[in-house]
Amino acid sequence: MLDVPKYPDAVVVVTGARKGLGRLIAGHFLDEGARVIGMSRGEASITHASYEHHAVDVGDDAALRALFAKLARSAGKVDIVVNNAAVLTSMHAMLMPATRAEEMVRTNLLGGFYVSRESAKLMRKAKSGRIINIGSMAATLEPIGDSVYAATKAACVTLTAVLAKEFAGYGITVNTVAVTALETDMLDQLPREKVDAVVAGLPIPRFATPDDVFNVIDFFASPRSSYITAQTVFLGGVHS
Amino acid sequence: MITRDVVDTIIFRALEALNAERDPDDQIEMSPATPLFGVDAALDSLEFVSIITDVEASLNLDLGLDISLADDRALARPQSPYATVETLRQYILEIAPGS
Numbered sequence: 001m002l003d004v005p006k007y008p009d010a011v012v013v014v015t016g017a018r019k020g021l022g023r024l025i026a027g028h029f030l031d032e033g034a035r036v037i038g039m040s041r042g043e044a045s046i047t048h049a050s051y052e053h054h055a056v057d058v059g060d061d062a063a064l065r066a067l068f069a070k071l072a073r074s075a076g077k078v079d080i081v082v083n084n085a086a087v088l089t090s091m092h093a094m095l096m097p098a099t100r101a102e103e104m105v106r107t108n109l110l111g112g113f114y115v116s117r118e119s120a121k122l123m124r125k126a127k128s129g130r131i132i133n134i135g136s137m138a139a140t141l142e143p144i145g146d147s148v149y150a151a152t153k154a155a156c157v158t159l160t161a162v163l164a165k166e167f168a169g170y171g172i173t174v175n176t177v178a179v180t181a182l183e184t185d186m187l188d189q190l191p192r193e194k195v196d197a198v199v200a201g202l203p204i205p206r207f208a209t210p211d212d213v214f215n216v217i218d219f220f221a222s223p224r225s226s227y228i229t230a231q232t233v234f235l236g237g238v239h240s
Numbered sequence: 241m242i243t244r245d246v247v248d249t250i251i252f253r254a255l256e257a258l259n260a261e262r263d264p265d266d267q268i269e270m271s272p273a274t275p276l277f278g279v280d281a282a283l284d285s286l287e288f289v290s291i292i293t294d295v296e297a298s299l300n301l302d303l304g305l306d307i308s309l310a311d312d313r314a315l316a317r318p319q320s321p322y323a324t325v326e327t328l329r330q331y332i333l334e335i336a337p338g339s
Contacts (some may be wrong), residue, residue, distance in 0.1 A: 035254045069306045072297060169286045 005033030006157055006218060011075050015039045015058050016085030020184035021134065024210045025052065025082050025217065037075065039067075039115075042086065044198065056087045059103075068118035077126060080121045080217030080221050083112035084134040087153075090145045090190050100147045108152035113159060118168050118175065127171035132223045133160055134213075135178035137238045143198065153178070159234045159239075164230035173229035177216040180208045180236040203237025212236075242303060242336045246331045250302065254294035255325075258287050272329070277322035292322070295332070305321075305336055 012029045016022035017038030026036050026046055044053030056063050070080070086108045089100040116131050123129025138146050139153040147206055157177055164174040171210045181187055181199050216233050219225060235239070252270055259267045268274060273314045275281050277288060292309050301306040308314075309328075313335065314321050321331030 065308065066306055069300045070299055114296065124290070124293065 005031075005078055007032045007034035007221070009082070010034040011037065012080040012082070013037045013039065013115065013119060014082045014084060014225040015111065017053065018042045019045060020186055021082040021210070021213065023080075023180070024212065025084060025213070028210070028214045029080075031045045034080075035075075037071065037078075044149055048065075052169055054115070057107075058115055059106035060150055061110075061114050064114045064118060068122070072122060076122075078119045078122045078129065079126075080117060080130045080132070082132045082134065082217065084109050086134070086136075086186070088146075088149050088186055088189055089140060092145055092233055096148065104148045104152050108131070109155050109159070112193070113154060113163075116159075116163055120163075120170065120172055123167075123172050128226075129167070129172035130225075131163065131171070131172060132217055132220045133172040133176040135160075135173070135232060135234075136175040137180045137198075137202075137234060137236070139178060140234070140238055140240050141198065143194070145194075148238045160232060161230045171226070173220070173225065175220045175221070175229060176232040177213060178232055178234040178238065179213055180234075180238060182208045182210065183212070206236075208235050241338055242333065243307070244329065244333065246303070248325075248334050250295055251291075251325050251328060253290050253298065258283070258290060260272040266277060272324065272326040275327045276324060276328060277320055288322070295328070299332070299336070307332070307336060 011032045012031065014022055014026040017026040018040035021091040023045060026038050029036050030048050030050055037043065037047060038051060038053045039056050039058060041055060041057050043055055054067055054068050057063060066128055088102055088207055089096065091103065112133055120129065133156050134155045136153040140152050158205065160174050161178045169172060172195060178201060181195050187195060197203055212235055220228065255268050255270060262295055276291060281288065283291060294308060296309055299307050313332065321327050
């Protein structure tokens with residue numbers, strides 16, 4: 001039996017698409033037939049006929065507005081958004097520079113908000129849309145050294161809940177998949193022994209795989225999930 | 241060049257889109273005095289969001305103008321630019337480049 005692509009006509013925005021989990025998610029949607037619009041501060045790392053990349057800082061409201069105004073004229077629609085862009089500085093609170101703390105709030109929290117806001121304006125006309133935020137186990141595990149990062153990811157859960165209410169009338173769902181540790185470049189910024197200890201303490205004590213994440217993304221993105229919104233699914237048995 | 245007539249057309253087109261989804265006996269009046277925001281508003285909160293985003297989108301798609309109608313300038317005004325169709329039109333003409 002032939003595999004039928006899941007997203008043959010979909011336009012999908014993936015932020016933080018240049019590396020790590022975002023690059024994997026963009027690749028997943030491309031494999032499933034979608035047209036993917038990737039965003040990141042750096043240049044593209046994906047070459048594919050159905051991929052276009054925009055170098056933009058999602059925390060820069062003006063730049064993002066200008067980009068979405070351009071996308072309204074070119075792509076004309078956005079069906080699915082994956083708010084993946086995030087930065088992590090892991091450091092004791094007493095040592096954390098303000099610049100790093102502010103960067104995490106701007107990218108991890110406000111970036112997701114700005115992208116959701118602009119995407120929802122395009123989704124509204126179709127009375128359908130899927131906004132999927134990438135959360136983190138840090139929101140509930142509250143690891144030492146990750147005060148601001150964990151707070152931004154906890155805020156992501158609240159943002160999901162409120163946006164879900166505000167956008168429900170337009171047929172747009174907003175959900176979060178809160179991931180556990182994956183083998184990505186972001187993980188390299190943390191002491192390996194600290195990560196291993198966290199993973200060993202999970203109800204399912206292993207690293208997440210990309211397919212674990214795709215599974216939940218596909219569930220949230222499915223047309224059958226129009227009645228699923230304001231939800232956060234934690235991987236690996238983590239719970240709030 | 242953006243003119244009063246062009247802006248009126250954009251705003252009324254957005255109102256017509258809302259009317260298309262309303263009952264025939266519950267239509268929004270097509271008038272410069274139609275209240276959009278406030279206690280006397282003819283629109284509910286979702287319709288108000290729709291009007292503002294529809295007008296922004298039309299200014300972008302029809303005229304190539306990237307204008308935010310809900311930025312600090314608008315929110316800081318003692319008199320809301322969203323009060324009526326007329327005040328919204330005046331505000332757009334005021335902030336649009338080339339008007």
